[in-house]
Amino acid sequence: MQLFRKFSRIGEEMKKTIQILTTLFLILLVLIPISFFIIYPQYNDIALRKNSLNIYSLAKDTTINLLTTLSPTKDKFLKEEFVEGSIEESIKGANIVLDKKILEELNTTLSIPNVLIEGNVFQGIDAYTMDRGFWHFPSSTYPGHKGNFVVIGHRFMNLPPAKDTFYNLDKVTVGDEIKVKHTEGEYTYIVTETKIVEANDISVVKESDDYRLTLITCTPLWTSEKRLVVIAKLDKLYQKV
Numbered sequence: 605m606q607l608f609r610k611f612s613r614i615g616e617e618m619k620k621t622i623q624i625l626t627t628l629f630l631i632l633l634v635l636i637p638i639s640f641f642i643i644y645p646q647y648n649d650i651a652l653r654k655n656s657l658n659i660y661s662l663a664k665d666t667t668i669n670l671l672t673t674l675s676p677t678k679d680k681f682l683k684e685e686f687v688e689g690s691i692e693e694s695i696k697g698a699n700i701v702l703d704k705k706i707l708e709e710l711n712t713t714l715s716i717p718n719v720l721i722e723g724n725v726f727q728g729i730d731a732y733t734m735d736r737g738f739w740h741f742p743s744s745t746y747p748g749h750k751g752n753f754v755v756i757g758h759r760f761m762n763l764p765p766a767k768d769t770f771y772n773l774d775k776v777t778v779g780d781e782i783k784v785k786h787t788e789g790e791y792t793y794i795v796t797e798t799k800i801v802e803a804n805d806i807s808v809v810k811e812s813d814d815y816r817l818t819l820i821t822c823t824p825l826w827t828s829e830k831r832l833v834v835i836a837k838l839d840k841l842y843q844k845v
Contacts, residue, residue, distance in 0.1 A: 753784075816837055817837075
C-alpha cells in the first residue's frame with residue numbers, strides 16, 4: 605500500500621511538472637513572435653551603437669520604424685530601379701566583354717566596419733549582378749589601380765542583420781575606412797565625400813585621374829528616386845581627416 609501511494613505521489617508530481625512545462629512552452633510560443641516584432645526594428649541601430657561605441661558619440665537615432673522592416677517586393681523594386689538612363693543602365697550599348705572575372709577569382713570582398721557592411725564583390729555586364737552581392741561596375745578600374753573603382757549595391761533587397769547590403773551606407777561619414785580585400789592584397793580607402801545625385805547622373809562612374817573608390821546605392825530608403833554616392837581615396841595618397 606505504501607509503495608502504491610509513493611508511486612501515486614510521483615505520478616502526480618510528474619503530471620504537475622508536465623503541466624508547468626506545457627504552460628511555459630505555450631507562453632514562449634506567444635512571446636517569441638511578439639518579441640521579434642518589438643526588438644527587430646531596433647536591431648540595426650543597437651548593433652551600430654555597439655559597433656561604434658569607441659568611435660562615435662551615442663547621439664544618433666535609436667529606432668527604426670516597424671513598418672520599414674518589410675522590404676518592397678523584388679519585382680517592384682527592379683521595375684522602379686533599372687529604368688532607361690539610370691546609372692546602372694548606362695552600361696548598355698558599351699559592348700563590354702567580360703572574358704575573365706578576376707575579382708571573383710580572387711575572392712574580393714568589400715567592408716565598412718563602422719557601419720556593419722561586408723560582402724563579396726561580383727562581376728557582370730548588367731545590373732542584375734547586384735542580385736548576387738556588390739557589383740563591380742564593368743567599365744571601372746580595379747581596386748588599388750589608378751582611376752575610379754566603382755561598386756554598386758542594393759539598399760534594401762537584404763536587411764540587417766545581413767551585412768551584404770548598402771542599407772547602412774547613409775551612415776558613412778567622411779574619414780571612415782573602406783577595406784577591399786582579395787587573395788593578392790588589401791586596400792584601405794578613406795571616405796572624402798558623400799552626396800546625393802540624380803538617378804541618371806553618370807558623372808559619378810566616369811574615369812578619374814586619382815586612386816578612387818565610388819560606392820552607389822538608391823536613396824531615400826525604400827525608393828529608387830535618387831542615388832547616394834560615397835567617394836573614397838586610397839589611404840596611401842590621402843591623409844585621414
